[in-house]
Amino acid sequence: MVARPSRSAPRPLPPAPDAAVLRAVALAYLARFAATRAAVGQMLERRIDRWVRRALATGMEAEDAARAVAPARDLIPRIVADMEGLGAVDDARFSQSRARSLARAGRSRRMVAAHLGARGVDEATAGEAMEEALGPRDGEGRETELAAALVFARKRRAGPFLRPDADGDEAARRTRRAMEAMARAGFTHDIARQALEMDVTEAEDRIMRMRTA
Known part of the structure; x- marks a missing residue:
């Protein structure tokens, strides 16, 4: 009898986004799209929200997930300002x-x-x-x-x-x-x-x- 292949294990949850991750995400986005300051901020918020959904799917409590990404949310204005300083956002x-x-x-x-x-x-x-x-x-x-x-x-x-x-x-x-x-x-x-x-x-x-x- 042929054994069924086992399902692949779920991918481990990466660390919550930090400044380096958010900056890389913003640069990659702006390399593809012209965007406003508000649009870049919203895109970064969505990226953080995606991490929260993955964290909840692994069983993390909502309060713990929110606490883990709080520093990332606080970084968004700085990342957007950095993009503006580079001329990528105008x-x-x-x-x-x-x-x-x-x-x-x-x-x-x-x-x-x-x-x-x-x-x-x-x-x-x-x-x-x-x-x-x-x-x-x-x-x-x-x-x-x-x-x-x-x-x-x-x-x-x-x-x-x-x-x-x-x-x-x-x-x-x-x-x-x-x-x-x-x-x-x-x-x-x-x-x-x-x-x-x-x-x-x-x-x-x-x-x-x-x-x-």
């Missing part, structure tokens, strides 16, 4: 890059601000980054917003990008739905209307200028 640079890419994808300025806020970028940093990347709201930034609205309209096949053979009813329906969608997406009525009424040649030119700026 909320302003991240925000500028993300603002440009989101605008080119058809996101409004309001949605860009919400995106950055959700990633832990403070309001002042986000505002300065959008001014730098997209231009002042009442100047160059309005042109960027209009180009983003045109990208949005093109995805909806509305306005300048309506099918040439669409009849009047379909055109009116698509315009109405596009206006509603653009309002939900954070574009003002004025920007949405201007985008939807624009000539297709000018619309494509404006999109191209934004994406190559």
Whole structure:
């Protein structure tokens, strides 16, 4: 009779994360992803939480596990600051890059601000980054917003990008739905209307200028 292979023994629980481990984890993460200070801190918290779950699975008491990782949690702000000092984390640079890419994808300025806020970028940093990347709201930034609205309209096949053979009813329906969608997406009525009424040649030119700026 052939004996069944024995199950491998569970891996032993490693020591709780220390400064060296957390620093290595942060560097490896930032080598793969652009991230904000808040995102790096959250990632390190998750790494510590994973150790706690493994500890509990081995039978460690919850209080003992929490006590074991308390020093690691206290180290997180220092590790994040170290990453910032190395230039691996820069909320302003991240925000500028993300603002440009989101605008080119058809996101409004309001949605860009919400995106950055959700990633832990403070309001002042986000505002300065959008001014730098997209231009002042009442100047160059309005042109960027209009180009983003045109990208949005093109995805909806509305306005300048309506099918040439669409009849009047379909055109009116698509315009109405596009206006509603653009309002939900954070574009003002004025920007949405201007985008939807624009000539297709000018619309494509404006999109191209934004994406190559």
